[in-house]
Amino acid sequence: MTVSPKLQLQQLVDLQRIDDQISEYKKILADIPLQLESARAELEEKKNILKVVTDEMETLQKQRKDLELEVQGENDHMAKAKTKLPTVKTNKEYTAILAEIDAIKEKVSKIEDKELEVMEILEAKAKEIPGVEKKCKEEDANFNEYRLKKEGEEKRFKQELEELMAKRKNISDQLDTATLKQYEKIFNSREGRAVAGLRENICQGCFQQVLPQTVIEVKIGEKIHQCNGCMRFLFWDEATSVPK
Protein backbone atom coordinates (compact mmCIF):
# COMPACT_ATOMS: atom_id res chain seq x y z
CA MET A 1 0.00 0.00 0.00
CA THR A 2 1.50 3.30 -1.03
CA VAL A 3 0.27 6.44 0.57
CA SER A 4 1.06 9.86 -0.86
CA PRO A 5 3.47 11.96 1.23
CA LYS A 6 0.80 14.60 1.50
CA LEU A 7 -1.65 12.18 3.05
CA GLN A 8 1.02 10.64 5.22
CA LEU A 9 1.99 14.05 6.56
CA GLN A 10 -1.67 14.81 7.22
CA GLN A 11 -1.85 11.56 9.15
CA LEU A 12 1.19 12.58 11.21
CA VAL A 13 -0.39 15.94 11.95
CA ASP A 14 -3.64 14.21 12.96
CA LEU A 15 -1.72 11.75 15.10
CA GLN A 16 0.00 14.62 16.91
CA ARG A 17 -3.33 16.36 17.47
CA ILE A 18 -4.83 13.19 18.94
CA ASP A 19 -1.75 12.58 21.07
CA ASP A 20 -2.03 16.14 22.41
CA GLN A 21 -5.62 15.46 23.42
CA ILE A 22 -4.68 12.12 24.92
CA SER A 23 -2.01 13.76 27.13
CA GLU A 24 -4.46 16.46 28.14
CA TYR A 25 -7.17 13.96 29.10
CA LYS A 26 -4.67 11.78 30.93
CA LYS A 27 -3.58 14.79 32.94
CA ILE A 28 -7.18 15.68 33.76
CA LEU A 29 -7.85 12.08 34.80
CA ALA A 30 -4.74 11.99 36.98
CA ASP A 31 -5.78 15.26 38.66
CA ILE A 32 -9.29 14.15 39.64
CA PRO A 33 -8.27 11.81 42.51
CA LEU A 34 -5.92 14.53 43.82
CA GLN A 35 -8.70 17.12 43.71
CA LEU A 36 -11.03 14.75 45.56
CA GLU A 37 -8.38 13.95 48.13
CA SER A 38 -7.77 17.62 48.82
CA ALA A 39 -11.52 18.35 49.02
CA ARG A 40 -11.91 15.48 51.48
CA ALA A 41 -9.09 16.80 53.65
CA GLU A 42 -10.72 20.24 53.58
CA LEU A 43 -14.03 18.68 54.61
CA GLU A 44 -12.44 16.87 57.54
CA GLU A 45 -10.82 20.09 58.64
CA LYS A 46 -14.14 21.95 58.49
CA LYS A 47 -15.93 19.17 60.34
CA ASN A 48 -13.31 19.28 63.06
CA ILE A 49 -15.25 22.16 64.70
CA LEU A 50 -17.77 19.59 65.95
CA LYS A 51 -15.01 17.56 67.53
CA VAL A 52 -13.56 20.68 69.13
CA VAL A 53 -16.90 21.56 70.75
CA THR A 54 -17.62 18.01 71.94
CA ASP A 55 -14.08 17.69 73.32
CA GLU A 56 -14.53 20.97 75.19
CA MET A 57 -17.83 19.70 76.61
CA GLU A 58 -16.20 16.45 77.72
CA THR A 59 -13.51 18.40 79.56
CA LEU A 60 -16.14 20.60 81.23
CA GLN A 61 -18.22 17.58 82.24
CA LYS A 62 -15.19 16.01 83.83
CA GLN A 63 -14.43 19.26 85.61
CA ARG A 64 -18.00 19.39 86.91
CA LYS A 65 -17.79 15.81 88.16
CA ASP A 66 -14.52 16.58 89.95
CA LEU A 67 -16.10 19.62 91.62
CA GLU A 68 -19.08 17.50 92.71
CA LEU A 69 -16.76 14.96 94.28
CA GLU A 70 -14.90 17.77 95.99
CA VAL A 71 -18.19 19.07 97.48
CA GLN A 72 -19.02 15.55 98.60
CA GLY A 73 -15.63 15.23 100.29
CA GLU A 74 -16.07 18.56 102.09
CA ASN A 75 -19.58 17.60 103.21
CA ASP A 76 -18.24 14.33 104.67
CA HIS A 77 -15.54 16.35 106.37
CA MET A 78 -18.22 18.68 107.82
CA ALA A 79 -20.41 15.77 109.05
CA LYS A 80 -17.39 14.30 110.80
CA ALA A 81 -16.67 17.66 112.50
CA LYS A 82 -20.29 17.90 113.60
CA THR A 83 -20.14 14.46 115.30
CA LYS A 84 -17.36 15.84 117.50
CA LEU A 85 -19.61 18.63 118.91
CA PRO A 86 -21.53 16.60 121.58
CA THR A 87 -18.26 15.27 122.99
CA VAL A 88 -16.41 18.59 123.47
CA LYS A 89 -15.42 19.54 126.99
CA THR A 90 -14.43 23.22 126.70
CA ASN A 91 -15.81 26.34 125.14
CA LYS A 92 -12.57 26.88 123.31
CA GLU A 93 -12.82 23.45 121.73
CA TYR A 94 -16.44 24.12 120.81
CA THR A 95 -15.61 27.45 119.14
CA ALA A 96 -12.77 25.81 117.23
CA ILE A 97 -15.05 23.14 115.82
CA LEU A 98 -17.67 25.75 114.83
CA ALA A 99 -14.97 27.76 113.08
CA GLU A 100 -13.86 24.61 111.26
CA ILE A 101 -17.44 23.97 110.15
CA ASP A 102 -17.82 27.58 108.94
CA ALA A 103 -14.59 27.33 106.99
CA ILE A 104 -15.81 24.14 105.33
CA LYS A 105 -19.16 25.79 104.52
CA GLU A 106 -17.36 28.67 102.85
CA LYS A 107 -15.19 26.31 100.88
CA VAL A 108 -18.24 24.33 99.73
CA SER A 109 -19.97 27.54 98.68
CA LYS A 110 -16.96 28.54 96.61
CA ILE A 111 -16.78 25.14 94.92
CA GLU A 112 -20.52 25.28 94.20
CA ASP A 113 -20.10 28.71 92.61
CA LYS A 114 -17.40 27.31 90.40
CA GLU A 115 -19.63 24.34 89.56
CA LEU A 116 -22.42 26.68 88.56
CA GLU A 117 -20.04 28.58 86.32
CA VAL A 118 -18.98 25.34 84.62
CA MET A 119 -22.61 24.34 84.18
CA GLU A 120 -23.41 27.65 82.52
CA ILE A 121 -20.54 27.24 80.07
CA LEU A 122 -21.70 23.68 79.39
CA GLU A 123 -25.19 24.91 78.65
CA ALA A 124 -23.89 27.51 76.23
CA LYS A 125 -21.73 24.90 74.49
CA ALA A 126 -24.69 22.52 74.22
CA LYS A 127 -26.60 25.28 72.45
CA GLU A 128 -23.80 25.57 69.87
CA ILE A 129 -24.05 21.90 68.92
CA PRO A 130 -27.14 21.97 66.64
CA GLY A 131 -25.71 24.83 64.60
CA VAL A 132 -22.35 23.13 64.30
CA GLU A 133 -24.02 19.85 63.32
CA LYS A 134 -26.08 21.63 60.70
CA LYS A 135 -22.94 23.23 59.29
CA CYS A 136 -21.21 19.84 59.17
CA LYS A 137 -24.17 18.32 57.33
CA GLU A 138 -24.04 21.15 54.81
CA GLU A 139 -20.33 20.59 54.29
CA ASP A 140 -20.98 16.86 53.78
CA ALA A 141 -23.64 17.65 51.20
CA ASN A 142 -21.36 20.10 49.41
CA PHE A 143 -18.58 17.57 49.29
CA ASN A 144 -20.87 14.85 47.98
CA GLU A 145 -22.10 17.13 45.26
CA TYR A 146 -18.51 17.91 44.27
CA ARG A 147 -17.57 14.23 44.41
CA LEU A 148 -20.47 13.25 42.12
CA LYS A 149 -19.51 16.00 39.69
CA LYS A 150 -15.89 14.83 39.63
CA GLU A 151 -16.90 11.18 39.25
CA GLY A 152 -19.09 12.19 36.33
CA GLU A 153 -16.18 14.04 34.77
CA GLU A 154 -13.92 11.06 35.32
CA LYS A 155 -16.37 8.73 33.60
CA ARG A 156 -16.80 11.10 30.67
CA PHE A 157 -13.07 11.66 30.17
CA LYS A 158 -12.34 7.94 30.41
CA GLN A 159 -14.88 7.32 27.71
CA GLU A 160 -13.49 10.08 25.53
CA LEU A 161 -9.98 8.80 26.11
CA GLU A 162 -11.05 5.36 24.90
CA GLU A 163 -12.51 6.94 21.78
CA LEU A 164 -9.28 8.85 21.20
CA MET A 165 -7.24 5.68 21.60
CA ALA A 166 -9.42 4.01 18.97
CA LYS A 167 -8.93 6.99 16.64
CA ARG A 168 -5.22 6.90 17.29
CA LYS A 169 -5.06 3.21 16.43
CA ASN A 170 -6.99 3.84 13.26
CA ILE A 171 -4.48 6.49 12.11
CA SER A 172 -1.35 4.71 13.28
CA ASP A 173 -2.50 1.55 11.48
CA GLN A 174 -2.48 3.53 8.24
CA LEU A 175 1.08 4.76 8.70
CA ASP A 176 3.97 2.61 7.61
CA THR A 177 5.90 1.02 10.46
CA ALA A 178 9.12 2.96 9.90
CA THR A 179 7.39 6.36 9.89
CA LEU A 180 5.34 5.46 12.96
CA LYS A 181 8.45 4.27 14.78
CA GLN A 182 10.22 7.47 13.87
CA TYR A 183 7.24 9.51 15.06
CA GLU A 184 7.20 7.73 18.40
CA LYS A 185 10.92 8.08 18.87
CA ILE A 186 10.74 11.86 18.34
CA PHE A 187 7.56 12.09 20.40
CA ASN A 188 9.29 10.47 23.36
CA SER A 189 12.52 12.43 23.12
CA ARG A 190 11.00 15.83 22.27
CA GLU A 191 8.46 16.57 25.03
CA GLY A 192 5.61 14.85 23.24
CA ARG A 193 5.92 16.82 20.02
CA ALA A 194 6.91 14.91 16.92
CA VAL A 195 5.42 17.30 14.38
CA ALA A 196 6.27 20.96 13.99
CA GLY A 197 4.82 23.71 11.88
CA LEU A 198 6.98 25.63 9.45
CA ARG A 199 6.38 29.36 9.34
CA GLU A 200 8.29 31.31 6.76
CA ASN A 201 11.57 29.41 7.01
CA ILE A 202 11.53 28.77 10.74
CA CYS A 203 10.77 25.44 12.40
CA GLN A 204 8.26 26.15 15.17
CA GLY A 205 9.61 23.22 17.17
CA CYS A 206 13.18 24.43 17.66
CA PHE A 207 13.10 27.85 15.93
CA GLN A 208 15.96 27.03 13.62
CA GLN A 209 16.08 28.10 10.02
CA VAL A 210 15.20 25.59 7.35
CA LEU A 211 16.85 25.52 3.92
CA PRO A 212 14.92 27.35 1.15
CA GLN A 213 14.67 24.19 -0.96
CA THR A 214 13.19 22.30 2.01
CA VAL A 215 10.73 25.14 2.64
CA ILE A 216 9.49 24.88 -0.93
CA GLU A 217 9.12 21.11 -0.70
CA VAL A 218 7.34 21.27 2.66
CA LYS A 219 5.02 23.91 1.24
CA ILE A 220 4.14 21.76 -1.77
CA GLY A 221 3.86 18.74 0.50
CA GLU A 222 5.15 16.20 -1.96
CA LYS A 223 7.96 15.03 0.21
CA ILE A 224 8.16 14.34 3.92
CA HIS A 225 10.84 16.40 5.65
CA GLN A 226 12.21 16.34 9.14
CA CYS A 227 13.83 19.39 10.70
CA ASN A 228 17.61 19.15 10.82
CA GLY A 229 17.64 20.76 14.25
CA CYS A 230 15.00 18.83 16.19
CA MET A 231 14.14 15.98 13.79
CA ARG A 232 10.44 16.81 13.96
CA PHE A 233 8.27 16.22 10.91
CA LEU A 234 7.63 19.53 9.24
CA PHE A 235 4.31 20.67 7.88
CA TRP A 236 3.48 23.97 6.21
CA ASP A 237 1.73 26.01 8.88
CA GLU A 238 -0.55 27.88 6.51
CA ALA A 239 -3.13 29.17 8.94
CA THR A 240 -0.62 30.92 11.12
CA SER A 241 1.87 31.99 8.46
CA VAL A 242 2.10 35.64 7.69
CA PRO A 243 0.62 36.09 4.22
CA LYS A 244 2.78 37.87 1.67
Ligand SMILES: [Zn+2]
Ligand atom coordinates in the same frame (compact mmCIF):
# COMPACT_ATOMS: atom_id res chain seq x y z
ZN1 LIG B 1 13.09 21.94 14.42
